[in-house]
Amino acid sequence: MALCILVTSLLCYLLFDARMSFQTDDSEYILMASNFLFHGSYPSYHGTLYPVMLGLLMKLFGMNIPVFKLFSSIFLIAQIFFFYHAFKGKIPYLVLFTTLIYLSINSYFLYFGSQTFTEAFTLCLQALAFIFFLNHIKLLEGKPSLAQSWKSWLMFGFFLLILSITKNILIVSVGCFALYFFDL
Numbered sequence: 387m388a389l390c391i392l393v394t395s396l397l398c399y400l401l402f403d404a405r406m407s408f409q410t411d412d413s414e415y416i417l418m419a420s421n422f423l424f425h426g427s428y429p430s431y432h433g434t435l436y437p438v439m440l441g442l443l444m445k446l447f448g449m450n451i452p453v454f455k456l457f458s459s460i461f462l463i464a465q466i467f468f469f470y471h472a473f474k475g476k477i478p479y480l481v482l483f484t485t486l487i488y489l490s491i492n493s494y495f496l497y498f499g500s501q502t503f504t505e506a507f508t509l510c511l512q513a514l515a516f517i518f519f520l521n522h523i524k525l526l527e528g529k530p531s532l533a534q535s536w537k538s539w540l541m542f543g544f545f546l547l548i549l550s551i552t553k554n555i556l557i558v559s560v561g562c563f564a565l566y567f568f569d570l
Contacts, residue, residue, distance in 0.1 A: 387466070387467070387470040387486065390466050390470075390483075390486040390487060390489070390490040391463055391466050391467060391490075393487075393490045393491060394462060394463050394466055394489075394490045394491075394496070394499075395459075395463055397490070397491065397496050397499075398459040398462060398463065398496060398499040398500065399459075401496050401497070401499065401500060402455070402456075402459065402499070402500045403455070403500045403501075404451060404452040404455060404500070406451065407501055411432075411501075411502075411503050411504075412501060412502045412503065414432065415432065415436060415437050415440055415502050415503070415504065416440060416444075416449075416451075416454070416502060418432070418437035418440075419437040419438070419439075419440035419441040419443075419444050420441070420444065420449070422437055422438060422441040423441040423444050423445055431554070432504065432554070433504050433508070433551060433552050433553045433554050434551050435507075435548065435551045435552040436504040436507050436508075436552060439507065440454060440502065443457060451502070454502045455500045455501065455502055458498060458499055458500060458501060458502060458503070458506040458507070459499040459500060459506070461506040461507050461509065461510040462495065462496070462498065462499040462506045462509065462510070464510045464513075464514075465489070465506070465509040465510040465512075465513045466486060466489055466490060466513075467513075468510065468513035468514045468516070468517060469485070469486065469489065469513040469516065470482070470486060471517055472513060472514075472516035472517040472520060473485075473516070473520075476520060495509070504552065504553060507552065508549075508552050508553045508556075511545075511548060511549060511552055512549065512556075514545075515545040515548070515549055518541050518542065518545050519542065519545065519563075521538070522538045522539070522541070522542045525538050526538075542563075546559060546560050546563065
């Protein structure tokens with residue numbers, strides 16, 4: 387895992403682009419963050435949690451585009467760490483490390499490491515959510531009562547909420563998990 391994090395860090399550094407992209411997402415997220423921070427306007431589309439997080443960074447560092455993009459790289463690196471911890475001991479190591487290597491050197495993912503797009507943030511939160519989701523499912527295999535599992539259900543619901551407001555399409559995960567638990 388450490389080697390994958392090192393490779394991802396090195397490639398993020400080598401591919402880092404501090405300029406704004408020609409796509410409008412870069413400027414839209416930053417504009418939504420600014421409107422949230424200075425005008426109290428809650429972001430209403432494109433996934434609302436990411437502009438809120440950018441607004442917090444803007445409060446700490448000002449309008450510093452390279453810092454925003456640096457945090458995208460940090461989220462990408464953290465995603466490798468969380469993904470490893472989510473699946474360690476749950477899937478064969480050959481599969482786990484093949485996936486980690488793929489995530490570490492994939493040019494599509496690395497591109498988002500120097501953009502102020504929501505993708506790197508979303509990947510990090512998804513990998514973190516995998517840890518809680520898999521632990522929740524393992525807990526439910528023991529058929530605990532609601533009094534024993536309410537904290538786990540609360541965290542499960544919290545992560546579904548976080549994911550759905552980070553990237554709007556992830557609202558579909560609520561239905562997927564409902565179908566999964568219906569089958570249990």
